[in-house]
Amino acid sequence: MSNKINIAEPEEDLRFIDVHCHLPFPRPKNDTLPSDEEQYESYFKIGGVYLITCSIDMKTLRLILPFVKGKKNMGFTCGWAPQTVTYTPKQQYLDEWKKWIEYVTYNSNDFLAIGEVGLDFHHAKDLNKRNQQVEALRNIFEKTEDLGKPYVLHVRNATEYERDENTPDHSFNEKDGANREILKILKEFNIKPKNVMWHCFSGPEEYGERLAKQGFLLSVPSSSFGFIRWRKAFGNAPLGSLVTETDSYYQHPFKRGPVNVPSNARYSIAAIAHARNEPQKKVSKITVANAVKFFRLELL
Numbered sequence: 001m002s003n004k005i006n007i008a009e010p011e012e013d014l015r016f017i018d019v020h021c022h023l024p025f026p027r028p029k030n031d032t033l034p035s036d037e038e039q040y041e042s043y044f045k046i047g048g049v050y051l052i053t054c055s056i057d058m059k060t061l062r063l064i065l066p067f068v069k070g071k072k073n074m075g076f077t078c079g080w081a082p083q084t085v086t087y088t089p090k091q092q093y094l095d096e097w098k099k100w101i102e103y104v105t106y107n108s109n110d111f112l113a114i115g116e117v118g119l120d121f122h123h124a125k126d127l128n129k130r131n132q133q134v135e136a137l138r139n140i141f142e143k144t145e146d147l148g149k150p151y152v153l154h155v156r157n158a159t160e161y162e163r164d165e166n167t168p169d170h171s172f173n174e175k176d177g178a179n180r181e182i183l184k185i186l187k188e189f190n191i192k193p194k195n196v197m198w199h200c201f202s203g204p205e206e207y208g209e210r211l212a213k214q215g216f217l218l219s220v221p222s223s224s225f226g227f228i229r230w231r232k233a234f235g236n237a238p239l240g241s242l243v244t245e246t247d248s249y250y251q252h253p254f255k256r257g258p259v260n261v262p263s264n265a266r267y268s269i270a271a272i273a274h275a276r277n278e279p280q281k282k283v284s285k286i287t288v289a290n291a292v293k294f295f296r297l298e299l300l
Helices: 036-046 058-068 082-087 090-106 127-144 177-188 205-214 228-234 262-276 280-295
Strands: 016-021 048-055 074-078 114-120 151-156 196-199 217-221 242-245
Touching: 016 196, 016 262, 016 280, 036 048, 036 262, 048 058, 048 262, 048 280, 058 074, 058 090, 074 090, 074 114, 082 114, 082 127, 090 127, 114 127, 114 177, 114 196, 127 177, 151 177, 205 217, 205 228, 217 228, 217 262, 228 262, 242 262, 242 280, 262 280
Parallel strands: 016 048, 016 242, 048 074, 114 151, 151 196, 196 217, 217 242
Antiparallel strands: none
């Protein structure tokens, strides 16, 4: 494809942590993925150190809870994704939200972090829907700030084709509109950057170095192996601020589509090594250490 360049494949014997995948998850149409158990088992055979999956609503939480129970070196983050805020019918949303916040409040020892939570101005295309996401995010922080958990953010800015033409001059239409709003909310709740990871960090490019300097953790998706724009987003951030993820079954290393698996986190390592001209083994060692520290992982 036109925006893919030649990058060295992941080396053998890399150690890696996928800090953000969706396993199990509602299966895509024309499903060709290995079974959930096969994905889990192959992950550790190839070099996985710890596997972190992520719920986005009550439906996915119900899938994850029995799957992770008793599994070695696997945990999950408990999320209420901005897409959930935008697409869930009102009464269902209210019912599910009540169940989700009750679970989070009384079971905080079960999960590693709150997230993914955040803002997505691609899926919310008008000011009203974007404000609904902002209100929901503030509500999440208000209800969870005393739990002592780190946060995993989903932040997606509007593109130039996703301006709300009814409010064309609103800051949410800007290329960093979601970034700026979420930074304002984090400051409002006094949430420290060291306790925040930007999942699937996508820029804009100047934010990579800026956020890293503030102390945030940036998660590099496996799709950065095949897409220049992803590599530019984190290219100026130090290794101490980076971790690796697949967001599987999304964010395939070579193409868009529902075909990714957690073991492809090693492609994130290859992309980081290429972008920063660093040895893959060094990137592997540092990104694993970063993940262990942020999520306070206990490896068995």
